[in-house]
Amino acid sequence: MSRIGKQPIALPNGVTCTFSEGSKKISVKGPKGELHQTLKGDFKVKVENGNITISRPSEEKPDRALHGLYRALVANMVTGVSKGYKEQLELIGVGYKASAQNNVLELSLGYSHSVFLAVPAELKLQATQEKGANPMIYLEGIDKQLLGQVAAKIKSLRKVEPYKGKGIRYVGEYVRRKAGKAAAK
Numbered sequence: 154m155s156r157i158g159k160q161p162i163a164l165p166n167g168v169t170c171t172f173s174e175g176s177k178k179i180s181v182k183g184p185k186g187e188l189h190q191t192l193k194g195d196f197k198v199k200v201e202n203g204n205i206t207i208s209r210p211s212e213e214k215p216d217r218a219l220h221g222l223y224r225a226l227v228a229n230m231v232t233g234v235s236k237g238y239k240e241q242l243e244l245i246g247v248g249y250k251a252s253a254q255n256n257v258l259e260l261s262l263g264y265s266h267s268v269f270l271a272v273p274a275e276l277k278l279q280a281t282q283e284k285g286a287n288p289m290i291y292l293e294g295i296d297k298q299l300l301g302q303v304a305a306k307i308k309s310l311r312k313v314e315p316y317k318g319k320g321i322r323y324v325g326e327y328v329r330r331k332a333g334k335a336a337a338k
Contacts, residue, residue: 158220161204162228165235170205170227172198179227183234186295190226194219198227205231233295240304242290246311246319251288253280258290262311262321270310272303289324 164170168183177192192198195210196219205227209220232238244251250261256278260268272278276294290307294300304323313320315331322328 156221158207158209158224160224161206162224162231164200164203164205164231168231168235170198170200170231172200179230181227181230181234183231185234185237188230188234188296190223190230192223196220196223229297233297237293237295238297238300240292240300241324242292242304242307242321243324244288244290244311244321245313249288249311249319250282251280251290252282253278253290258307260307260310268310270307273299275299276303290321 165183168181170179170181172179177196178189179192179198180187180189194216196216197208197210199206199208207220207224207227209216244260244262246263248261248263252259253272256272256274256276258270258272258278258280260270262268272292275296276292276299279291279293280288281291282288292300292304308321308323311320313322313326313328315329316333318328318330
C-alpha cells in the first residue's frame, strides 16, 4: 500500500474540492484561485468531513505508482489555492541585471545581448536591484509545477559555475566550490 497515497488531505477554510466521475477531473477552488487536474485510470476521489481521500482501482504496478503521485498533486493544488507558492532567485556576477515589465523578464547576464523571457500570466513577476546587493527575481503563483518550471528555466540561462560562484541561483542554495589552479613554484 502506498504510504503517501493513502494519507488524507485536509481542506483549509475557504477551499472547496469537486470531482466529476465522467471526465475524471478534480477541481480545487480557494481564495487565491482555481486549479484543475485530470486523473488517469479509475481512481476514486472522496471529499468528506473536510478531507480528501484518493483510492486506487487495483494493486497493479501502474496504479500503485500513480496513487502517491495524484495524492501529492492534489495536496499541492490545495496548498496553492490557499497559501500560494513563492520562489526567489539571485543573480551573482559583475554587471548582471534583471528588470521586469508586463511579465517579460529582461536579463543582462554577461552575454553580448540581453535575454528576454516571457513569464506566463498566471505568475506574478518582480525584479529588484538595490545598491550594494545582488539583483533579485521574485516569482509568485498558485501552480507549484508551473512556478518550478519557470524558475528552473530562468536558472538555466546562466548556470552557477563552481570556481567563482557566478550565475543565477535560488536564495539559500548551496553551491559547491572548487579550488582553482595551484600556482607553480
